Amino acid sequence: MFDLELNIRSWSDHLRAGGNLKDTDILELENHLRDEMEDLIKNGLTEDEAFLISVKRLGNVNLISKEYSKVSSENLWKHLLLDPVDSNSGYQNRRNIILVVIFSLLAGTLVKIPEIFGIHLNDQAAELFYFKNLALFILPFISAFFIIKNKLRWKMIASILGIFCFTAIVINIYPSYNPKNTEILTGIHVPIFLWLITGAAYMGEKWRNCRSRMDFIRFTGESVIYGVLIFCGIMVLAMFTEMIFSAIQIDMGWFITNYLIVYGGCAAAMITVYLVEFKKSVVENFAPILAKIFSPLFLLTMCAFIVSVIVMGKSPFIERDFLIGFDLMLVLVLGLVLYVISARDMHDKASFYDFMNLALILTALIIDSIALSAILFRLSAFGITPNKIAALGENLTLLINLIGLAWLYLCYFVKKIDFIKIEKWQTAYLYVYAIWMAVVAFLFPIIFGFC
Amino acid sequence: MNVSKDLIAASATPLILAILKENDSYGYAIIKNVKEMSGNELIWTEGMLYPVLHRLEQQQLIESYWKGAESGRKRKYYCIKEAGLKELELQKKQWEMVNSALSKTWVNENEK
Numbered sequence: 001m002f003d004l005e006l007n008i009r010s011w012s013d014h015l016r017a018g019g020n021l022k023d024t025d026i027l028e029l030e031n032h033l034r035d036e037m038e039d040l041i042k043n044g045l046t047e048d049e050a051f052l053i054s055v056k057r058l059g060n061v062n063l064i065s066k067e068y069s070k071v072s073s074e075n076l077w078k079h080l081l082l083d084p085v086d087s088n089s090g091y092q093n094r095r096n097i098i099l100v101v102i103f104s105l106l107a108g109t110l111v112k113i114p115e116i117f118g119i120h121l122n123d124q125a126a127e128l129f130y131f132k133n134l135a136l137f138i139l140p141f142i143s144a145f146f147i148i149k150n151k152l153r154w155k156m157i158a159s160i161l162g163i164f165c166f167t168a169i170v171i172n173i174y175p176s177y178n179p180k181n182t183e184i185l186t187g188i189h190v191p192i193f194l195w196l197i198t199g200a201a202y203m204g205e206k207w208r209n210c211r212s213r214m215d216f217i218r219f220t221g222e223s224v225i226y227g228v229l230i231f232c233g234i235m236v237l238a239m240f241t242e243m244i245f246s247a248i249q250i251d252m253g254w255f256i257t258n259y260l261i262v263y264g265g266c267a268a269a270m271i272t273v274y275l276v277e278f279k280k281s282v283v284e285n286f287a288p289i290l291a292k293i294f295s296p297l298f299l300l301t302m303c304a305f306i307v308s309v310i311v312m313g314k315s316p317f318i319e320r321d322f323l324i325g326f327d328l329m330l331v332l333v334l335g336l337v338l339y340v341i342s343a344r345d346m347h348d349k350a351s352f353y354d355f356m357n358l359a360l361i362l363t364a365l366i367i368d369s370i371a372l373s374a375i376l377f378r379l380s381a382f383g384i385t386p387n388k389i390a391a392l393g394e395n396l397t398l399l400i401n402l403i404g405l406a407w408l409y410l411c412y413f414v415k416k417i418d419f420i421k422i423e424k425w426q427t428a429y430l431y432v433y434a435i436w437m438a439v440v441a442f443l444f445p446i447i448f449g450f451c
Numbered sequence: 452m453n454v455s456k457d458l459i460a461a462s463a464t465p466l467i468l469a470i471l472k473e474n475d476s477y478g479y480a481i482i483k484n485v486k487e488m489s490g491n492e493l494i495w496t497e498g499m500l501y502p503v504l505h506r507l508e509q510q511q512l513i514e515s516y517w518k519g520a521e522s523g524r525k526r527k528y529y530c531i532k533e534a535g536l537k538e539l540e541l542q543k544k545q546w547e548m549v550n551s552a553l554s555k556t557w558v559n560e561n562e563k
Contacts, residue, residue, distance in 0.1 A: 025501070028478060028527045032497060035479035058497050 002048040008033065011055060017278075033058055096274060099148065103141040104270045108263035111137050128180065132171055132187035135194045138269045140164050143201040145273065150204035163197050170442055175450045181386050182445040189390075193437035195220070196430060202277075210420070213427035218342040219276055221335065222287050227272040234264040288343030295336045295356050302329070302363045309370060323391045326371045330398035333364040337405060341422065350413060358413070361406045368399055386448040390440050397436050401429050454493060463495070463503050465542040468535050471513055475530040478504065504529055512538050 011033070012026050021029075033054050040050035111130075119126045143164070147157055171190060176183040202219060203212040238256045245252040337357045344351070372395065379388060408422045470476055470484050481504075482495050507513045512535035517525045531539075 024527070025505075027525070028501065029497065031477075031524055031526055032479045034524065 002046075002051075004047050004051060007051055029058065093278075096145075096149065096278065099145055100267075100270045100274045103145055104263065104267035107138050107141045107266035107270070108259075111262050111266065128176075128183060128187065132183065132190060133168075134187075135191035136164065136168050138266055139191070139194045139198050141266075141270065142273050143198045145270070146198070146201040146204070149277075150201070152201065152204055156200070156205065160197060160201050164194070167194060167441075174445050176445075177450055182448050182450055185386055185390050185444055186441045189437045189441040193434060193441055196434045196437070199430075210424050210427045213430060214342060214423050217338055217426065217430075218287075221339050221342065222276045223272050224335075225287055225290065226276055227268060230268045230272055231265070234261070234268055237264070287339050291336050291339030291343070292353060295340065295353070295360055298332065298336060299356065299360050299363060302360075302367055306363065306366060323371065323375055323388070323395065326368055327391060327394045327398065330364060330368060330395065330402065333360055334398060334402060337361060337402075338426070341426070344419075354409065354413075358406060358409045361402050361409070365399070365402060365406065368395065371395075372399070386444050390444065393436060393440065397432055401426075401432070404429065459493065459495070460499070462493075463499065464507065465539060465546060466493075467500075467503065467507065468512065468531060468539040468542070471529055471531040472536065472539060475528045477526045477528050481529075507535070510534075 008030060012030055015021050015026050015029065016023075036054040036057060037047075037050040040053055041047065045053070114126070114129070119129055140161075143160055146152075147160070152160075167190060171186050174183070174186070199213075199216045199220070200207045203209070203216050206212040238260050241260065242252050242256055337360060340353050340357055344353075375388075375392065379392070404425050405422065408417065408425055411417045412419060412422060466485055467481060470481055476484065478497065478500055482497070482500055485493050485495055504513070504515075508515055508529070511532060513529050513531050515527050515529045518528050519525050
């Protein structure tokens with residue numbers, strides 16, 4: 001049985017793999033293909049015949065994407081650097097897969113290297129060491145992958161690698177005194193900071209460009225979902241291995257904790273990145289659907305929370321843990337909003353989900369302002385700790401981000417501005433996150449005397 | 452008759468602008484339109500049309516918008532802008548000039 005949709009999708013995947021076409025271009029060509037097919041079917045051809053002829057008429061896919069790349073001058077460098085010959089794309093694909101395998105092995109081995117010096121992964125004492133260095137075991141390899149893929153110039157390679165080296169040195173030479181608050185804070189913030197640096201490798205020379213940053217945001221969101229899925233797969237594999245071998249009285253525990261989880265985890269990260277980047281259309285439909293399912297549910301929960309606060313007259317008791325809870329809420333809301341934004345086409349008219357986004361942001365803002373007013377009141381009473389300041393800072397950066405989004409959404413709804421302004425705000429705001437993460441990771445330990 | 456590639460490329464811009472001046476249109480319809488107007492002589496390939504459309508859009512001669520068709524799909528429509536109308540006038544003059552020069556030489560040829 002001929003599956004038309006499947007065939008069209010694989011055809012558009014092929015177009016996408018060329019790399020010169022934007023999603024809207026592909027949609028346009030796809031519509032063209034369907035128009036052509038409709039006419040052919042009207043003339044008495046069957047679906048599969050019409051498909052074959054239409055594809056043939058649309059011409060050589062590589063030729064099309066070559067023509068496109070000549071038009072979009074911003075892609076010109078890509079056109080010049082990446083040989084668009086078809087046999088080459090197969091070669092590139094093989095090369096990428098080989099890179100993924102090699103880098104997974106290297107990353108896994110890097111995790112094992114500290115064991116030579118007596119720092120063992122499963123040692124209680126080394127827990128913090130592994131925690132704060134975790135990102136450094138994997139992200140450099142992901143960056144390297146994109147550096148090779150994008151064929152970056154040495155200047156950018158040097159800056160990216162420089163930042164990684166700097167981070168590695170600084171976080172490991174900083175002293176740490178009990179209760180080790182600043183060290184833990186560094187451990188939490190370094191991965192996010194380094195992820196943004198990895199983003200620079202992902203975006204390549206165009207890292208200042210709004211579009212490519214939006215791509216990076218989309219890439220981040222989809223990596224999270226796929227990473228979780230793949231990692232769950234590895235956990236299942238681990239559990240299965242342990243169970244089946246325990247049936248014949250062989251304890252696989254040491255193998256699993258020492259090798260399977262280490263190498264599996266690194267491989268999961270690399271494979272995720274590869275899948276999200278190269279199998280875009282398989283992935284693309286997934287994140288927005290999740291966001292559309294969950295944004296109404298989150299909205300409901302948060303509304304219920306506000307109503308309870310008002311009806312019961314209870315102000316939320318603000319401990320640091322609760323504040324982190326509210327930070328998490330803002331992150332979730334921002335994530336949901338970004339999933340929806342990144343999946344929509346710039347030219348689309350305002351839809352139901354845009355209003356949903358605005359409602360979600362506004363509710364989050366109301367809840368957060370209640371929480372913030374409570375914490376600011378108590379902060380002076382209970383004294384300042386690095387943890388509180390970090391949590392508060394996160395809260396404020398997220399809050400400003402969301403206020404900006406809410407304001408721009410309002411402007412957009414009253415037709416004052418184009419949707420692109422919303423994307424520009426969000427992509428420009430990435431600087432703020434990078435700077436704040438760096439401040440907490442590198443400056444907080446100094447400010448608070450490494451304790 | 453086999454129209455040369457250079458001629459097809461040169462005539463693409465004025466033809467597209469002229470079609471869009473009549474009314475807004477989308478890629479597939481433009482190709483069909485050209486085919487009909489030229490009595491099946493000018494067959495444009497998609498690989499040529501869309502890049503030209505995008506280049507014209509970049510030059511601010513035309514602009515595009517997405518509109519839902521009756522079939523439920525969204526189509527990318529193109530419409531001509533003020534600068535595009537001016538460009539069309541300019542091209543018209545150039546083609547008329549070429550045309551009149553050519554026809555004069557051919558008239559002379561016939562008289563000989």
